[in-house]
Amino acid sequence: MIFKPSWRSLLLSTTTVFAVGLSTPGAKADIPDENYQPVLAHLLGTVMPPKIDExxxxxxxxxxxxxxxxxxxxxxxxxxxxxxxxxxxxxxxxxxxxxxxxxxxxxxxxxxxxxxxxxxxxxxxxxxxxxxxxxxxxxxxxxxxxxxxxxxxxxxxxxxxxxxxxxxxxxxxxxxxxxxxxxxxxxxxxxxxxxxxxxEWPDFATAMENAGPDSMDYPSAKFAATDLYRALHEGLLIISTQKLARPLGENAEDARASRGESPLAGRSLRNIEHNLIGLFAIYDGTWGDIGEEGQGLAALIDNSLLDRSFKLNWQTVADTVADLPPSVAEVLVQSDGYATLSDLKGQIEFLTMLVENDVGGNTQLGGGFNALDGD
The missing domain is CATH 1.20.1420.20 (M75 peptidase, HXXE motif)
Known part of the structure; x- marks a missing residue:
């Protein structure tokens, strides 16, 4: 099998961390609005512009x-x-x-x-x-x-x-x-x-960074930062529900690589590998040699054990994708190809759960909104 067997044990470790967090007595105080502003400035003003230039x-x-x-x-x-x-x-x-x-x-x-x-x-x-x-x-x-x-x-x-x-x-x-x-x-x-x-990006970034009572578009920095959380959450949902679910179909007999993204160029899984790089930047604040570790949404999480566990799970999934051929078609022709891709879909869905529970809960940005389901 291409997949490392460790991802399911990592699920247990993160779930344990989350359970410990839930057992802590007392409600968590609201994060001050000004705490969201450095995250906005870092991600939108420092991290993204060089990538747009690229x-x-x-x-x-x-x-x-x-x-x-x-x-x-x-x-x-x-x-x-x-x-x-x-x-x-x-x-x-x-x-x-x-x-x-x-x-x-x-x-x-x-x-x-x-x-x-x-x-x-x-x-x-x-x-x-x-x-x-x-x-x-x-x-x-x-x-x-x-x-x-x-x-x-x-x-x-x-x-x-x-x-x-x-x-x-x-x-x-x-x-x-x-x-x-x-x-x-x-x-x-x-x-x-x-x-x-x-x-157009600089004006948008400035408006987000200056979110607050005087802003016409973003009444608070937390409101603006919700767009970043939503991008992280929906980015993972799109990978599982579209980029993987569409070619996988209902079962192995229904699977069609042609329903994947970029099938002619043979890069449907290569696309997912690069999606994960951009998505992790939202969480961690680094994108290649750009940015600073821990200055993304992670800066709002006051739990170093949870942060380490989340990163370990993410890296396991990123390594899994990197070890696969670049296209869905190349995996599906393998004897265990359908199971391999289904397993990958499960890993992405697990990451989505971690984002909903651990990241959304601890940054106070998760509210159950999902533009993909028409809410």
């Missing part, structure tokens, strides 16, 4: 890579362009779960990545696009006003990884020329979207 730079490099490849297409250029796609997608998957402010304003997250596509909208629209080959879709500005299903990373995935599109672009036949022009327009539009995100 995403914009990766989008620009992807655009340049597409232009270079299409000016003189060959196999080497195709592989370099695919590598640029993966680099940009990696950082997007880390940013994606934050789901707040400029990330979701005007549906920006859906224009960057239209997923899940429950009704196959993108596939239908893409087939029609390739039949008609409208010139408007080779112009980034006109493309920005088109259906979200024909923009962003999934559309670019179709161009770079589906069928024989790569061969067509190298051959520079009629389809290949259109695909090159369309792909370059998608990448250029991604650069525009990431640039808008980069430009």
């Amino acid at each position: 995403f914009h730079a990766a989008s620009e490099e992807l655009t340049e890579g597409f232009r270079d490849f299409c000016s003189d297409p060959d196999n080497g250029g195709l592989e370099e362009t695919r590598a640029a796609y993966h680099a940009a997608m990696d950082i997007w998957q880390e940013i994606q779960p934050w789901r707040m402010g400029p990330l979701v304003a005007n549906g920006r997250d859906q224009h960057i990545e239209y997923w899940p596509d429950k009704h196959g909208t993108a596939a239908r629209q893409f087939r029609k696009l390739m039949f008609d080959k409208p010139a408007a879709y080779t112009d980034p500005e006109q493309l920005s006003g088109a259906s979200a299903a024909l923009q962003g990373f999934p559309a670019l995935e179709e161009v770079l990884f589906a069928d024989d599109h790569g061969n067509q672009m190298i051959a520079a036949d009629e389809n290949g020329v259109f695909l090159c022009q369309y792909g370059t327009a998608i990448a250029t539009n991604l650069g525009t979207l990431s640039g808008e995100l980069q430009a």
Whole structure:
């Protein structure tokens, strides 16, 4: 088995810590509102901006890579362009779960990545696009006003990884020329979207950091910090209920890797690995070499034993995902593949429970709200 057997024993250790906390007499005093402000300032003003800069730079490099490849297409250029796609997608998957402010304003997250596509909208629209080959879709500005299903990373995935599109672009036949022009327009539009995100984030971060009675949008710092807790909680829910549950289906016979995220690019589990990096930053306050340990939501938890146990459980899950192949398809073909992915889903659900009970309770930010269920 790929999975380490220790995660279930770690569940016991964290549950024990939580039970000890519950047995402590007396109600816990409210956290002063000013205690939330340093967390907001650190996560929104220090940790996230360099990552948005990184995403914009990766989008620009992807655009340049597409232009270079299409000016003189060959196999080497195709592989370099695919590598640029993966680099940009990696950082997007880390940013994606934050789901707040400029990330979701005007549906920006859906224009960057239209997923899940429950009704196959993108596939239908893409087939029609390739039949008609409208010139408007080779112009980034006109493309920005088109259906979200024909923009962003999934559309670019179709161009770079589906069928024989790569061969067509190298051959520079009629389809290949259109695909090159369309792909370059998608990448250029991604650069525009990431640039808008980069430009709008500072004002949003400042408004969150200055939350209080004088704010029109955030009447208290705790109210603002709830968005961070919600991003952490819902980010895990999306992994279990969409990124894993959709390809797993009802049972092993119903499992379909094609229902996962980024199936053509073969990175459905690689996406989850990067999701976990961005989500852990919300809790711990570090993102690679950016930030400071313990300055995220963890700064609000006055229980070092619980904090260590939570981090240990999270690291176990992160290591599990890192040890897996990058795609659901590669795991499902293994004899125990369905059980492996079901076990991973269980681990993510356990982390979600810890966030609801330990993090939500001790930061006083958990209130049972879940935008995914329509509440």
